[in-house]
Amino acid sequence: MLSKFIFTKILGWKLNNNFPLELKKYVVIAAPHTSWQDFPIGILARNTAGVKINFIGKDSLFKGPFGFIFRSLGGTPVDRSKSNNLVDAIVQLFNSKEEFRLALSPEGTRKKVDKWKTGFYYIAKGANVPIVLATLDFGNKEVKISDPYYLTDNKEKDFEYFKSFYENVEGKHPELF
Template sequence: MKRIAKFILFTILGWKLDGFFPKDIKKYVVIAAPHTSWVDFPIAILARISSGVMIHFIGKASLFNGPFGFFFRALGGTPVDRTKNNNLVDAIVAIFNSKEEFKLGLSPEGTRKKVTTWKTGFYYIAKGANVPIVMATLDFENKTIKISKPFFTTENKESDFLFLRAFYANVKGKNPDLS
């Protein structure tokens, strides 16, 4: 499967990889931005499979209904009910704490629409589970998947967010007007 994913991603689709998902760290949060199109998902899944690192994801519950539910679960997804006001951060921190190895991919924007500020859940998950954040981006303009080294949060949220956002400067998503 890994070879097929590499062939599709790099040979057929022409993407390049800049960096690697850490294999020596057992737990971390991956944040991927900008998230501007449904096309981000299959590219990210191909990148994950070709890397050989299992990165789980969460998605709105409706994606897991009907015939595609099995497919999304098989890819490592877990449905989330976004209509309820539940404490998702604490629930995900508990998952991190209960597993020996767990990596979770999230979009800090929380949507494919244009946003001016990121959601903060990924940050508090990383802090609560005491795990680093790995930044990843799909730069459609340059057809490059860029992956950062692990970043450990500090006690200065504003400074951390400036550092995290800087990684995504000048990156063009599939729909650049939404980046």
């Protein structure tokens, strides 16, 4: 497999654990998101794992000569300038499909943020699917995958678990995480 060869042999990355192949639906949160390089690393990790995981991205990525590439990789454009109920739309997408896995960045941007966005949490809650956490650890050249996490009725506890998973993980630009 070409992706695995590039990911492990050429770039020197490793995949620690695998995405749950037996589950047909879940939300993946990948962090830290500090560089454009996160995307190709994520795609290579996904392909190495042999699982189809979709993603959403700002609509400008899907315009012009490269739009078809992002779509063929499983992407869907999102217009972030409009105030629409994206969470409800994605929950409906989960409910309409027999198999759907969606990767999101909890930061929502490559810039430094004080707190994570919560859309991924409400998508998982609304679609009644678990969350799988994935690191983009440039310090160790490792993508670490968690076991599925089933949300509780305690949002603070859930977020404490999420944050603890990413302790000591180094993004491409550590100062942004």
